[in-house]
Amino acid sequence: GDSVTQMEGPVTLSEEAFLTINCTYTATGYPSLFWYVQYPGEGLQLLLKATKADDKGSNKGFEATYRKETTSFHLEKGSVQVSDSAVYFCALSLGLTGGGNKLTFGTGTQLKVEL
Amino acid sequence: DSGVTQTPKHLITATGQRVTLRCSPRSGDLSVYWYQQSLDQGLQFLIQYYNGEERAKGNILERFSAQQFPDLHSELNLSSLELGDSALYFCASSVLGSLNTGELFFGEGSRLTVL
Numbered sequence: 001g002d003s004v005t006q007m008e009g010p011v012t013l014s015e016e017a018f019l020t021i022n023c024t025y026t027a028t029g030y031p032s033l034f035w036y037v038q039y040p041g042e043g044l045q046l047l048l049k050a051t052k053a054d055d056k057g058s059n060k061g062f063e064a065t066y067r068k069e070t071t072s073f074h075l076e077k078g079s080v081q082v083s084d085s086a087v088y089f090c091a092l093s094l095g096l097t098g099g100g101n102k103l104t105f106g107t108g109t110q111l112k113v114e115l
Numbered sequence: 116d117s118g119v120t121q122t123p124k125h126l127i128t129a130t131g132q133r134v135t136l137r138c139s140p141r142s143g144d145l146s147v148y149w150y151q152q153s154l155d156q157g158l159q160f161l162i163q164y165y166n167g168e169e170r171a172k173g174n175i176l177e178r179f180s181a182q183q184f185p186d187l188h189s190e191l192n193l194s195s196l197e198l199g200d201s202a203l204y205f206c207a208s209s210v211l212g213s214l215n216t217g218e219l220f221f222g223e224g225s226r227l228t229v230l
Contacts, residue, residue, distance in 0.1 A: 043221030105158040
């Protein structure tokens with residue numbers, strides 16, 4: 001079945017450090033890929049997305065590139081801030097073409113940024 | 116604020132009991148999704164409704180049921196509760212049936228504790 005694998009956390013970084021959170025996927029079709037972020041006590045919110053191979057999603061300094069050849073969608077940010085501390089979820093969707101409209105999520109990676 | 120409203124925010128009940136979680140989607144959104152977030156299983160898709168009809172089903176137990184009403188709000192009913200049902204239950208909504216170009220908007224969740 002379809003699945004998403006993320007690196008385990010927590011990831012602890014100093015402010016202004018470079019961030020990479022790895023995400024790989026397995027899917028039977030051609031999924032759209034997403035990164036969602038969950039701040040403490042809140043619901044998930046979309047951070048960025050990419051709908052086809054080689055697309056780059058970007059938002060708030062975060063970037064991720066849809067790599068079909070390596071089935072990956074790694075999240076990167078050049079300089080993290082304390083306010084980026086949250087749990088980050090990688091997800092895929094096959095939409096109507098893939099037997100349902102649900103998002104399949106990875107297990108989430110907790111990021112802690114310290115001063 | 117995502118525009119998705121979930122009630123109650125917190126619920127404590129006993130094993131064997133039944134509870135109902137309620138979700139009001141964003142204005143104009145036709146699709147409602149229910150997810151369960153637990154420490155050991157991560158974010159699991161339960162069920163999706165689109166304009167009142169069930170559209171996709173995930174790992175939803177037979178003790179659980181859901182429905183979407185004509186005003187588009189949705190309820191998730193959990194019965195014969197067990198300790199393992201303790202989790203954070205999220206509702207999300209979207210305009211489109213397909214997620215290939217859409218985005219899910221999540222509520223803040225209902226935290227269920229079964230004692």
